[in-house]
Amino acid sequence: MGRYVARRLLQMIPVFIGSTLLIFLMMYALPGDPVRALMGDQAFDPAVVANIRKDLGLDQPILQQYANYLGGLFQGDFGTEIGSQRPVADIIADAFPVTIRLTLFAFAFTVFVGVGLGIVAGLRPDTLQDRGLLTLTLVLISMPSFVLGFLMQYLFAFQWQLTTPTVRDSMNFGELMLPAIVLGSLSLAYVARLTRTSMAENLRADYMRTAVAKGLPKRRIVGVHLMRNSLIPVVTFLGTDIGNLMTGAIVTEGIFNVKGVGNAIYEALIRREGATVVGIASLIVLVYLATSLLVDLLYAVLDPRIRYA
Template sequence: MGRYVARRLLQMIPVFIGSTLIIFCMMYALPGDPVRAMMGDQAYDPAVVASIKKDLGLDQPLLQQYVNYMTGLVQGDFGTQIASQRPISDVITDAFPVTIRLTIFAFTFVTLVGIGLGVVAGLRPDTLRDRGLLTLTLVLVSMPSFVLGFLLQYLLAFKWSVTTPTVTDSTDFGQLALPATVLASLSLAYVARLTRTSIAENLRSDYMRTAVAKGLPRRRVIGVHLMRNSLIPVVTFLGIEIGSLMTGAIVTEGIFNVRGIGIEIYEALTRREGATVVGIASLMVLIYLAASLIVDLLYAVLDPRIRYA
C-alpha cells in the first residue's frame, strides 16, 4: 500500500504541472491587458504601462512567466494582485475557508440525503417512491442552478421569511444552508440516481441470493454485502464531485453574496488578473488530485478483493 501511495504521489507531479500550464496559457490567451484594465477609462501613458509590465514580469515570454510563477509557487508565493497590490496568498486565505465551509455543507448534504434517497428507492424498484425519486431528480437535473437559487431565494427569503436572502456572516451555518442546498441540488440528483441504480442491480446478484439463502439477518445482508458493493461507483462520483462543488460555487456565491473563491475568480477574470485565477486554480487542482487518491484507497476498504501492491 505504501509503495502504491508513493507512486501515485509521484504521478501527481506531472499532472499538476500540465494542468497548471494549461490554465496559465488559457488565462493569458484571453484578450485584454490587466495593467490597462487597472487604469480604467482614464488616459494613460504607454511608457508607464510598459514600465509596470516590466516590473511585474509581464513583458517576458509566456513560458518564462510560467517558470517564474511555478518557482514562486513552490516557495509559497502565489504572486501579487495588480489592481490592489495585495498578496494573492492573503486573498486565498480570506476566501478559501468560506468556500470550504460551503462545500463541506453541500457535500455532507449530498452524501447523506443522496445516498439515503437512492437506497430507499433502490430497495423497492418500480414502486411509487422509486418513480417519485426519479421524477424529483429529473427536475433537479433539468433546472439550472441559478434558476433554482433565485426561486428558493424568492420563496424562502422574500415571501416566507424563513431565512436571509444573502449571507452576511459566512461562519453562520444557518445562513449557509440555503446556498449549500442550491449548490448540492445537481449533485444530489446524480448521487441518488446512481445509488438507486447500483442498489437495484446488486439486489439481483448471485452473492445476494447466497447471503439470503444462508439465513443471514436482513440488516447484515443490506448493510454489509449490498451497501459495500453498491457504493463503489458512488464513492468514485463523490470523489470527483468535491472539486466540482467548489467550482460550481461561483454561481451560487454570486446569487447569495458569499465572499468565497467564486467571487474572487469572477472579479479576477473581469480584471484579467491571471495570477489570481491561476493561483486559486492550482489549489483546486491539488484538491482534485488528493480526492482522487483518497477514492482509490477507499476501494480497498469497500471491496476486500481490491488490493494495491
C-alpha cells in the same frame, strides 16, 4: 499499498504541472492588458506602462512567466494582484475557507440525503417511492442551478421569510444552509439515482442469493454485503464531486452574495488579474488530485477483492 501511494503521488506532479500550465496559458491568452487597465480612461505614458510590465515580469516570454510562477508557487508565493498590490495568498486565505465551508455543507447534504433516498428506492424498485425519487431527481437535473437558486430564494426568503435572501455572515452556518442546498441539489440527484441503480442491480446478484440462503440476518445482508458493493460507483462520483462543488459554487455564491472563491474569481476576471485566477485554480486542481487518490484508497476498504500491490 505504500508503494502504490508513492507512485500515485509521483504521477500527480506532471498532472499538476500540465493542468496549471493550461490554465495559465488560457488566462494570459485573453485580450487586454491588466497594466493598461490600471490607467483607466486617462492619458498614459507608454514608457511608464512598459516599466511597470518589466517590474512585474510581464515582458518576458509566456513560458518563462509560468516557470517563475511555478517556482514561487512551490515556495508558497501565489503572486500579487496588479491592481491592489495585495498578495494572492491573502485573497485565497479570505475566500477559500468560505467556499470550503459551503462545499462541505453541500457535500454532507448530498451524501446523507442523496444516499439515503437512493437506498430507500433501491431496496424497493418499481414502487411508488422509486418512481417518486426518479421524478424528483429528473426535475433537479433538468433545472439550471441559477433558476433553482432564485426559486429557493424567492420561496424561503421572500414568501416564507425563513431565512435571509443573501448571506450577510459567511461564518453563520444557518445562513449558508440555503446556498448549500442549492449547490448540492444537482449532485444529490445524481447520487440518489446512482445509489438506487447500483443497489437494484446488486439485489439480483448471486452473492446476495447466497447470503440469503445461508440464513444471514437481513441487517447484515443489506448493511455489509449489499451496501459495500453498491457504494463503489457512488464513492467514485463523490470523490470527483468535491471539486465540482467548489467550481459550481461560483454561480451559487453570486446569487446569495457569498464572499468566497466564486466572488474572488469573478472580480479577478473583470479586472484581468491572472495571478488570482491561476492561484485559485491551482488549489482546486490539488483538491481534485487529493480526492482522486482518496477514492482509489477507499476502493480497497469497500471491496476486499481490490488490492494495490
